[in-house]
Amino acid sequence: MKKMLFLLAAILLAVVMYGCTSSNESEGASDDSEASNESGDSQAEKPTLTFGKTPWTSTVPPTEIAKIILEDMGYTVNEKEANLGVVFTGLSENDVNIFMDYWEPQHEQYLEKYSDSVKIVSTSYGDADWGMAVPEYMEDINDVGDLKGKEDSVNNEVLAIEESDPAVKDIPKAVDAYNLDLEMINSSEAAMLAATEEKIKNEEPVVLFGWRPHSMFNKFDIKLLTNEKIPEVLGSSAVHVVANKELEKEAPEAYEFISNWSMPIDDLEEMITKIDNGENPEEVAQTWIDNNQDKIDKMKGE
Structure with a gap:
């Protein structure tokens, strides 16, 4: 009789232990699944971003640099190559999210036309003569x-x-x-x-x-040439980053990054020269990133 009771107790203990183990494994799997879903949801929440890209040499380096950095931040990034008028139409309709090469005062007419949906986010550099x-x-x-x-x-x-x-x-x-x-x-x-x-x-x-x-x-x-007679014509310009106004809400991390964007004009001119001499634009951009990581960290708010 004692042997029978001992055997029943052992079987009961084994069943209880198995149940606890299964429960823990199930909870662990559930936690892993939830963590995976949360990570996936976080990634899915980042929209695809599209840069406007005009055929000007000054547009290429900043666009390549911003694209690489935003891709590292988890965004999918596209480019739309077009003339300035088409780029601004795209910005106004949110088909284009960001344009890195808006010149003021030369391009004011476009910003004025689409001021309800497009705005200046930051200044790349001034004194663009x-x-x-x-x-x-x-x-x-x-x-x-x-x-x-x-x-x-x-x-x-x-x-x-x-x-x-x-x-x-x-x-x-x-x-x-x-x-x-x-x-x-x-x-x-x-x-x-x-x-x-x-x-x-x-x-x-x-x-x-x-x-x-x-x-x-x-x-x-x-x-x-200087222009002493009419300095208001052919004067210096400032070059800005512009974006669709929905960007701040749709991609806040990307918006913070480009809102802190700036670049020395001498650096940009050096990169333009390298690209004109046949170097790969993406490699030129990556070199600048590697040499300016502290500056990039500040742009990203880190």
Whole structure:
């Protein structure tokens, strides 16, 4: 009888222990599942972000850098290549979330048009000078006014980029203000630079539309002309990051990062030159990231 009672007690204890073990394993699995779901939900909550990307050389490095950093933060990032008008239309409709290369005052008309849905988030850099430029060997031409009476030496031309770019609209204003016998010749950025390079190779006089940041100042020995008569035209610019106003709510971490964004213009110009010389844009961007991690941590609020 005692043996029977002992056997029953042992069986009961084994059943209880098995039940506790199964319960603990089940709870552990449940906890792991919940943790996995929470992690998955957190990842799923981050929306896909789309950058507007114009064909300008100044747009490429900051866009590549921001893209890499946001991808490291867990976002999926796309790019939409288009001209400025299409980029701003996309920003207004939230099909484009961020644009890294908004110039002020040149592009004010776009921000004014879409101010209900698009806003400036941060300033990349100031003192982005632009205007008419000439080679350094044109020693007697230092101000726009110095071109008066010498227009035929440059074939009565100012070489410029696409007529649709708002920045070049100040060239005719300056020509009229100084009563210069010059005509603006519009073409692509690449065509303008190719024509300039040919002139400089032969040390011929040439006037072109120049702006910083750009590799032209590293590639060519050129100078921007001063503009003493009408300084409100062809003046310095500030370059900003703009975004759709919904970004702060939809992607708060991304918004905090770009709201702290800034970059020295000299760094940007150096990267543009490297890319123009054939280096991979993503590798150039990654090198800048590796060399500026403290700055990036501050942008991310860390």
